[in-house]
Amino acid sequence: MPMCKYDSRGDLNRYITSYEGNMILYTNFDVVWCKVFPTTLTGAASDWTSGELMAVEQKLDESLRDYIRRFNNEANTIPKLQQEIAVMALMSGLNNCEFKRYLIRKSLPTLAAAFNKAHDYIKGEELLKTISKTVR
Template sequence: MMLYTNTDSMWCKVFPSTLGGIAQSWFDKIPKGTITSFRQLDILFRSQYVANIARERMTGELMSVVQGLQESLRDYISRFNLEASNIPKLQQEVVVLAMMSGPRGGEFKSYLGRKSFTTLAEVLEKANEFIKSEEIGRETS
């Protein structure tokens, strides 16, 4: 529902319909007549629930996603992609750098060190080739 209005009284009346659960209970406990403007309600609500505001994740945080000692390349790539999907403004240069520094030593890491990539898609395409090779090697062993 879109609401086009500039009146404080309308915003104050509509606001409770957007709440549920403990936020609704909190709102219901506000003594009648104590809120005089929507701005005041906004400040009161934000101060009550400031800890619940999700922080936007940054691309640089992917630098901490590294392949575990016993983690397969497939599992690492899946975990990396999951983390990357939670970052709204993914910067390709940084995500490529993070992907290149995350794998533990081995053929894939060595290969990444010799090549230049500009997008995550390029790195993932190569990773998929190494994953297939790694899995075929395990099956024949």
């Protein structure tokens, strides 16, 4: 995959041209280009990509477990992820639920702390589904 790196100090146009040239050698699928791009950023340039987590939103019928898994997968593609931004993005993308109300009240310092608390809510959500199925 691309050997080019960008740290925000060099010529951005030259970097983009180099990145495109490298990617064309490997694939022409846009989704791959988008996934690989953040891994080529270093230093201050890697901070740019933290904002892309804001676009990860829980779907209407998506369980908390599935949303957390999808969010975590996206977060893992971002080098040097800023934890405060990640927690804010996680909260922002949640549907109106008990876990979101919890995050609003608390100030969790890291994504790992938020995921640990989410696990408690996931267990509760899944227990309620099990109970409602057995009551029918």
